[in-house]
Amino acid sequence: MSKVVTVSFLIIICITCIEIGSDAQPQPITGIKKTPFTYICDPARFESIKVKLSDFPYCDAKLPYPERAKDLVERMTLPEKVQQMGDLAYGVPRLGLPLYEWWSEALHGVSFIGRRTNSPPGTHFDSEVPGATSFPTVILTTASFNESLWKKIGQTVSTEARAMYNLxxxxxxxxxxxxxxxRDPRWGRVLETPGEDPYVVGRYAINYVRGLQDVEGVEYHRDSDSRPLKISACCKHYAAYDLDNWEGNDRFHFDSRVTEQDMQETFILPFEMCVNEGDVSSVMCSYNRVNGIPTCADPKLLNQTIRGDWNFHGYIVSDCDSIQTIVESHKFLNDTKEDAVARVLKAGLDLDCGDYYTNFTMGAVQQGKIAEADIDTSLRFLYIVLMRLGYFDGSPQYKNLGKNNICNPQHIELAAEAARQGIVLLKNDNGALPLNTGNIKTLALVGPHANATKAMIGNYEGTPCRYTSPMDGFYAYSKVINYAPGCADIVCQNNSMIPAAIDAAKNADATVIVAGLDLSVEAEGKDRVDLLLPGFQTELINKVADAAKGPVTLVIMSAGAVDINFAKNNPKIKSILWVGYPGEEGGRAIADVIFGKYNPGGRLPITWYEANYVKIPYTSMPLRPVNNFPGRTYKFFDGPVVYPFGYGLSYTQFKYKVASSPKSVDIKLDKDQQCRDINYTVGTNKPPCAAVLIDDVKCKDYKFTFQIEVENMGKMDGSEVVMVYSKPPGIAGTHIKQVIGYERVFIAAGQSAKVAFTMNACKSLKIVDNAANSLLASGAHTILVGEGVGGVSFPLQLNLNH
Known part of the structure; x- marks a missing residue:
């Protein structure tokens, strides 16, 4: 039997209830009409829907959120409960609970991704809100290595999101x-991520999540279940997920065979940081299996680790249709739909992005596979988060946000600044850049991205406020531009357009070639098969450079690494920039850098491998060298590269000096504290106490502080990213080095600055052994500051004393 109920809420909508415990699907939703939503427990709202507010303790603001959530859930019937467990939660009209769409995205700006066909609008654009600020994709923002920028972008995105909620x-x-x-440079989703270093990824997560979630004045609270939220963030995709679709292997079937050492050291470390230090309110489990078990069905990964070990306060959600994937793709234990629902619910999955919970949880209860109490637990987690968001009581501090807080000049300028800070200068022979506007009467602008717009904003995008293409940006500096794309598109499958690009360069005072990749080559669901530029792009670049009258600058727009050794070694190509996918203001940022209005200071957040790196199967998961395969990431790969992790040049020169440094860190051990044996490399003297478990050390008591003096030796103001690594003593099977800190500092020409670092010894000097023990190893560690020949270092002796 069906019954139609009309609900007043974010939209006015007709929802058709269904009989559950069968294969029936929720009926399409029609009659959508937008109306701004205030908050659930608004007395006027209850009066309008003819429900008595005083009958419901869940609306009593004097009660703690857990008590209110418990009251709300206990008032629901079982059929009503299961209707709230999908991303489209259908609400309970008789309790005054409206329908809610959980799925929205805000990866680098408020996105239109997440709205399902025929569902009520989650996040969407229309004539009243035609767009939102589109920042650079995450990989380029991370290249700034500026944590305050990461957080500020999060704060700006959440302000626009709140304004859109109000509207x-x-x-x-x-x-x-x-x-x-x-883990692998071929991954199609590199653009969405903060790169290859787990510590940097974790620091990005902390800062961006804090920017999205924190309410000013209550950033920290003794009880996380009471801490208010600006919006709710979600750290995803947990865990060991980094393959989409490569040579017949896809994420819906892939089993990530991962050592516990790599799990602890690399794959779950950013999530632990996101939960413990970012206090994120949601975690999403991934499609893949880890060592045979689907992540969303693994109680060790969910209940034991996230909720237990990390003391998580929030809800765990599946990647969309993951439960269906368990049944139909993984065919895990030949589970029925009800089996799968019961398995993931008991493992700790609270919300299903999909309709398996909605359609099959009732049947799982009726078949005795789960208890109603399991459902109640998850629903309470969900409603506590919504209460923290002010969804039930309102958020007075945000009620006045509106259209003026979306796409305003300050936000658009921040998008341009983020792009400028992330751009990486890879080559600059003889100071070819910046270009002097007085010497450039005619500029040749060629390449398939020379007039890019939508390509600049990548995926998980929204509708941007506007586009400033590279051509738009360069018109601010040169009134005469010879434009020739050279290729019909990025895949560049024929070379018929190259002659026109050659002609454009022959008659110009300088040439800028804007080439690279786009979502047709690297994207969700599409991994790369090589590290080369597509089609005839290499031929285009070489022929244009050979014919050019003036200096040639190559601009690479991509997320993943590209083997451009041909351009690096070509003396006709004087300079190279990597610009990621730079967002809606990308063209302005590129032009500002090339013409010297901005001095580039970005650093690569991933290693740029040579093309032959792809001889290692993408499906090989170990980070360390194994089976004659090279290691992965800068931490374990020591072969030749095009450009290393952390690489980036400037228009000025910086000189480093160690201003002060400690000689040792002395760890005091209890008399009965056990020393651990570890394997040292040949020629390394083994100390009497080689290592101890970090869990046995009072880590907060052991810190070391040092200062680095950085001097700008050139004639141009600029920003320098001071990157700090630790290198362990000669221990077999551990990392070559690892990032332990960084600071982006602005230094005027001819000036110097002292940059101070205080490090926790347990975090900065930690190694993870092959049994997944986190250890402090005694001996001569080395602290490395800076990159290559310009860097400095000092020894740091770690002593373990009983």
Whole structure:
């Protein structure tokens, strides 16, 4: 039997209830009409829907959120409960509970991704809100290595999201950011991520999540279940997820065979940081299996680790249709639909992005596979988050946000600044850049991205406020531009357009070639098969450079690494920039850098491998060298590269000096504390106490502080990213080095600055052994500051004393 109920809420909508416990699907939703939503427990709202507010303790603001959530859930019938467990929660009209769409995205700006066909609008754009600020994709923002910028972008995105919520154009729960480590350069989703270093990825997660979630004045609270939220963020995709679709292997079937050592050291570290230090309110489990078990069905990964070990306060959600994937793709234990629902619910999955919970949870209860109490637990987690968001009681501090807080000049300028800070200068022979506007009467602008617009904003995008293409940006500096794309598109499958590009360069005072990749080559669901530029792009670049009258600058727009050794070694190509996917203001940022209005200071957040790196099967998961395969990421790969992790040049020169440094860190051990044996490399003297478990050390008591003096030796103001690594003593099977800190500092020409670092010894000097023990190893560690020949270092002796 069906019954139609009309509900007043973010939209006015007709929802058709269904009989559950069968294969029946919720009926399409029609009659959508937007109306701004205030908050659930608004007395006027209850009066309008003819429900008595005083009958419901869940609306009593004097009670703690857990008590209120418990009251709300206990008032529901079982059929009503299961209707709230999908991303489209149908609400309970008789209790005054409206329908809610949980799925929205805000990866690098408020996105239109997440709205299902025929569902009520989650986040969407219309004539009233035509767009939102589109920042650079995450990989380029991370290249700034500026944590205050990461957080400020998060704060700006959440302000626009709140404004859109007030206008009826958004929800409050956003499934961002993506914090998977980039293990392999072929991964199609590199653009969404903060790169290959797990510590940097974790720091990005903390800062962006804090920017999205924190309410000023209550950033920290003794009880996380009471801490208010601006919007709700979600760290995803947990865990060991970094393959989409490569040579017949896809994420819906892939089993990530991962050592516990790599799990602890790399794959789950950013998530632990996101929960413990970012206090994120949601975590999303991934499609893949880990060592045979689907992540969304693994109680060790969910209940034991996230909720237990990390003391998580929030809800765990599946990647969309993951439960269906368990049944139909993984065919895990030959589970029925009810088996799968019961398995993931008991493992700790609270919300299904999909309709398996909605359609099959009732049947799982009726078949005795789960208890109603299991459902109640998850629903309470969900409603506590919504209460923290002010969804039930309102958020007075945000009620005045509106259209003026979306796409305003300050936000657009921040998008341009983020792009400028992330751009990486890879080559600059003889100071070819910046170009002097007085010497450039005619500029040749060629390449398939020379007039890019939508390509600049990548995926998980929204509708941007506007586009400033590279051509738009360069018109601010040169009134005469010879434009020739050279290729019909990025895949560049024929070379018929190259002659026109050659002609454009022959008659110009300088040439800028804008080439690279786009979502047709690297994207969700599409991994790369090589590390080369597509089609005839290499031929285009070489022929244009050979014919050019003036200096040639190559601009690479991409997320993943590209083997451009041909351009690096070509003396006709004087300079190279990597610009990621730079967002809606990308063209302005590129032009500002090339013409010297901005001095580039970005650093690569991933290693740029040579093309032959792809001889290692993408499906080989170990980070360390194994089976004659090279290691992965800068931490374990020591072969030749095109450009290393952390690489980036400037228009000025910086000189480093160690201003002060400690000689040792002395760890005091209890008399009965056990020393651990570890394997040292040949020629390394083994100390009497080689290592101890970090869990046995009072880590907060052991810190070391040092200062680095950085001097700008050139004639141009600029920003320098001071990157700090630790290198362990000669221990077999551990990392070559690892990032332990960084600071972006602005230094005027001819000036110097002292940059101070205080490090926790347990975090900065930690190694993880092959049994997944986190250890402090005694001996001569080395602290490395800076990159290559310009860097400095000092020894740091770690002593373990009983």
């Amino acid at each position: 009826g154009n958004a929800g409050l729960t956003f499934w961002s950011p993506n914090i998977n480590v980039v």
